[in-house]
Amino acid sequence: MSDTIDVAYVAELARLELTPDEHRLFQQQLELIVRYVDKIGELDVSGIEPTMHGQAVVNVFREDVVLPSCDRERVLGNAPERNGYEFRLPKIVEDA
Amino acid sequence: MTGYLITIGLETHVQLRTATKMFCGCSLAFGAEPNTNVCPVCLGYPGALPVMNREAVRLTVVSGLMLGCEISRRSTFDRKNYFYPDMSKDYQISQNGSPLCVGGSVRIETAAGAKRVRINHIHLEEDAAKINHYARFSGVDFNRCGTPLMEIVSEPDLASPDEAMAYLQALKQILLYAGVSDCNLEEGNLRSDVNVSVRPIGQERLGTKVEIKNMNTFKGIYAALEYEIARQLATVTRGGLIVQETRRWDPELGETQPMRSKENAHDYRYFPEPDLVPVELEEAQVEAWRAALPELPAVRRGRMAEAYGIPDYDAAVLADAKENADFFEAAARACEPRLGKTVSNWFMTEVMRLLSESGLTISQSALTPSALAELVTLLDTRVINGPTAKELLPELFRAGGLPSALVAARGLGQVSDADALAALVQQVLSENGKSVADYRAGKRAAAGFLVGQVMKLSKGKADPQVVGRLVAERLAGAS
Numbered sequence: 001m002s003d004t005i006d007v008a009y010v011a012e013l014a015r016l017e018l019t020p021d022e023h024r025l026f027q028q029q030l031e032l033i034v035r036y037v038d039k040i041g042e043l044d045v046s047g048i049e050p051t052m053h054g055q056a057v058v059n060v061f062r063e064d065v066v067l068p069s070c071d072r073e074r075v076l077g078n079a080p081e082r083n084g085y086e087f088r089l090p091k092i093v094e095d096a
Numbered sequence: 097m098t099g100y101l102i103t104i105g106l107e108t109h110v111q112l113r114t115a116t117k118m119f120c121g122c123s124l125a126f127g128a129e130p131n132t133n134v135c136p137v138c139l140g141y142p143g144a145l146p147v148m149n150r151e152a153v154r155l156t157v158v159s160g161l162m163l164g165c166e167i168s169r170r171s172t173f174d175r176k177n178y179f180y181p182d183m184s185k186d187y188q189i190s191q192n193g194s195p196l197c198v199g200g201s202v203r204i205e206t207a208a209g210a211k212r213v214r215i216n217h218i219h220l221e222e223d224a225a226k227i228n229h230y231a232r233f234s235g236v237d238f239n240r241c242g243t244p245l246m247e248i249v250s251e252p253d254l255a256s257p258d259e260a261m262a263y264l265q266a267l268k269q270i271l272l273y274a275g276v277s278d279c280n281l282e283e284g285n286l287r288s289d290v291n292v293s294v295r296p297i298g299q300e301r302l303g304t305k306v307e308i309k310n311m312n313t314f315k316g317i318y319a320a321l322e323y324e325i326a327r328q329l330a331t332v333t334r335g336g337l338i339v340q341e342t343r344r345w346d347p348e349l350g351e352t353q354p355m356r357s358k359e360n361a362h363d364y365r366y367f368p369e370p371d372l373v374p375v376e377l378e379e380a381q382v383e384a385w386r387a388a389l390p391e392l393p394a395v396r397r398g399r400m401a402e403a404y405g406i407p408d409y410d411a412a413v414l415a416d417a418k419e420n421a422d423f424f425e426a427a428a429r430a431c432e433p434r435l436g437k438t439v440s441n442w443f444m445t446e447v448m449r450l451l452s453e454s455g456l457t458i459s460q461s462a463l464t465p466s467a468l469a470e471l472v473t474l475l476d477t478r479v480i481n482g483p484t485a486k487e488l489l490p491e492l493f494r495a496g497g498l499p500s501a502l503v504a505a506r507g508l509g510q511v512s513d514a515d516a517l518a519a520l521v522q523q524v525l526s527e528n529g530k531s532v533a534d535y536r537a538g539k540r541a542a543a544g545f546l547v548g549q550v551m552k553l554s555k556g557k558a559d560p561q562v563v564g565r566l567v568a569e570r571l572a573g574a575s
Contacts, residue, residue: 013363015179052172052368058376064114064151067121069133076131085130086228086235089181093356 004031100332102325103302104260104292105252108267109245110277111223111285112155117242118222119146119189126283130237138242140185145371152244153196153375154385155276156220159246160197161386162274163215170376171196173220173369181236182224190247192366195219196375202250202270203394204262213263214251221245246276252291252302257321264288264314269393273418287312292321293338294328303328304338308345308352320345324352396421404428404436413444423458426465431472438472446486450493462496463489471499479503481510483556512559514566517550520558521566524549535571543567 007027011018018026072085081088116122120137136144160167174192197218204213223243228235248267254260268279268286279286288311293303308324311317323345328338343352391399393415400421401411415421420443428439447468451458471488474480480488480503488499488508503509511517524546525532535542543564550563 013177013365050368053370053373055373057373058170060147060373061150061153062121062147064116064149065121066116066123067135069122070135070139072129072131072134075134075139083230083233083235086237087131087181089227089234089236091229091232092181092227092234 004034099297100294100329101297101299102255102292102294103252103305104254104256104290104321106248106250106254106260106263107289107291108248108250108264109223109287109289110159110248110271110279111283112152112244112246113275113277114149114151114155114244116149118149118152118220118244119242122242124243128239130235130239132239134238134241139238140183140241146189146369148372148375149244152220155244156196156218156246157377157382158274158385158389159248159271159276160200160218161382161389162270162276162392163197163200163202163218163248165197165200165215165218167377167382168194168196168198169379170194170374172374173372174366175369176221176364176366178364180224181234182227183241184225184238188222188224189369189372190221191219202263202266204259204266206256206258206262208256208259211253211259213253213259216249216251218246218248221247252293257318257325260290260321261314261318264317266393269416273390273393273396275390281313284312288317290317290321290324292324292328294325294332296332303332304340306338306340306352307342309342309355311345316345316347319347319350320352323350327352390418393418400425404440405434406437406440410437410440410444414440417457419457419459423465423468427468427472430466430469432476435472435476438476439468442468442472442489446489447493450490454493461493463493464496467492467496467498474499474503478512478559478561479509481556481558481560483551484508484510487556508557510557510559511554512562514562517554517558517562517566520550520553521563521570524553525567525570532571543571546571 005027007018007023007030010030011023011026076082076085076087079087114124116124117133117138120135122133122135122138124133137146157167171191172194173189175187176190176192177187179186195217197215199217200215201212202215204211221244223240223245225236225238225241228237250263254263264286271277272279277285290308290311291305292308293305295301295303306324306328308320311320324343331338339354342355342357344355345352397408397411397415400406400415401408404425406414414424424439424443427443428436431439447458447463450463451461454461471485471492475482475485480499484503485499488502491497491502492499528546528549531542531545535546546567547560547563550567551558551560554563
């Protein structure tokens with residue numbers, strides 16, 4: 001396991017199943033990417049706010065006014081399975 | 097149990113009183129048919145973009161101001177990533193690093209004394225969908241998905257289930273005063289996750305904490321805490337170890353049970369929500385909201401006691417619900433200042449009895465503050481007597497109107513004219529020779545009986561004070 005990135009762990013969090021070949025391939029590719037990002041550590045960025053957005057826009061709001069919702073039949077038309085007016089799932093257990 | 101300290105902290109999710117969802121214009125009307133208030137945003141369709149509800153931000157900031165929080169000038173949103181079918185886009189939009197409100201406190205009082213429970217922060221997030229569990233499958237209703245929730249996170253300052261209750265009740269009362277939430281527990285407007293641990297006295301470090309998730313009744317929280325504290329104490333006194341875990345309260349069995357938990361389940365990989373820009377609050381805006389804040393319940397209790405000359409107890413009962421306090425103040429202001437206590441008496445006994453019998457709130461009843469004020473004034477100026485007032489109140493409560501109109505229409509005004517009453521007194525005395533003799537033989541209580549007979553004869557309209565005086569005069573006079 002590389003100390004740069006743990007591909008198996010990331011894949012598990014993302015619910016991805018990887019073959020051993022894929023694992024090796026992503027390990028190489030992601031290590032390159034992480035090392036590339038690490039270059040930023042060579043710079044002194046203290047006092048610089050991280051940039052989250054490409055634009056310096058703030059306060060984009062909508063007013064609290066009801067708009068029409070979607071037609072239920074169309075919405076449920078996309079459900080793989082339905083139970084009456086609900087999306088039907090395999091039986092699930094509450095997770096912590 | 098002695099020798100151990102109990103530490104409790106609460107994370108309370110409060111549904112804000114908005115008409116629409118946090119990031120889309122879908123309605124939040126309660127009780128809608130499943131999956132009718134949904135759109136691509138709250139269904140989590142790829143590419144659908146969230147736009148923030150301005151009112152949800154205002155209500156969160158108002159809550160923070162009411163609780164004495166510091167309001168962040170700049171606040172951002174983050175994605176909390178997890179896989180569960182109640183959130184179809186596989187992340188919840190929440191605030192991780194820079195919440196809207198920081199700090200603050202709630203003052204509580206219990207048998208153990210008064211204390212301030214510190215608030216860590218309040219952040220704004222979206223609710224998840226509702227999953228219904230059936231025998232062989234589960235079903236999802238997305239109506240609730242995207243509901244604006246503020247999460248009020250307390251510091252671990254609570255030391256008993258009683259304190260946890262006092263905290264929740266005080267918090268609920270403040271939020272109701274602020275008008276930011278309906279705080280309707282039956283509709284799930286107020287849900288809490290409870291963190292609890294125990295440790296031996298003298299140990300600095302907190303014990304291993306257990307989280308009990310998603311409880312929506314105060315009674316349930318109390319019972320769950322009592323059970324969980326007993327369980328932890330039994331474990332540690334046996335020399336056992338508490339496992340850090342999340343448990344569920346089962347109200348039927350009256351116990352907490354561990355919830356299934358995947359390894360790494362709590363690695364949420366928070367990262368900044370790229371679809372939402374930061375919220376920046378102008379100082380002037382925050383100050384304008386601050387200036388418009390309602391009084392805190394505790395402040396109002398003190399002011400009402402002072403302003404209307406009522407005992408602290410009365411002020412506390414009246415201020416418990418904001419609309420009762422508003423009603424009382426409107427009625428008391430419409431009366432002479434010295435009648436504050438009388439208005440309070442009428443509200444706390446007769447009106448509250450009618451409220452509990454009918455199951456209505458004061459605003460749902462037909463009684464108006466001016467009607468109650470008039471009733472008290474008519475009584476005070478002896479236009480009507482107590483029994484008449486008590487008879488009129490249920491009618492005013494049910495059908496509305498003003499007591500003066502009813503009194504005039506039905507000739508209910510009390511008779512205070514001594515000449516008119518003298519004849520009735522004469523009649524009662526001559527018909528009740530035995531009581532008169534008893535009185536003169538020293539049985540003073542007989543006078544009360546005779547006054548009662550005169551009141552009855554007048555069909556309740558006689559002024560009891562005048563009757564009392566006339567009866568006393570006649571009994572003392574010639575036989």
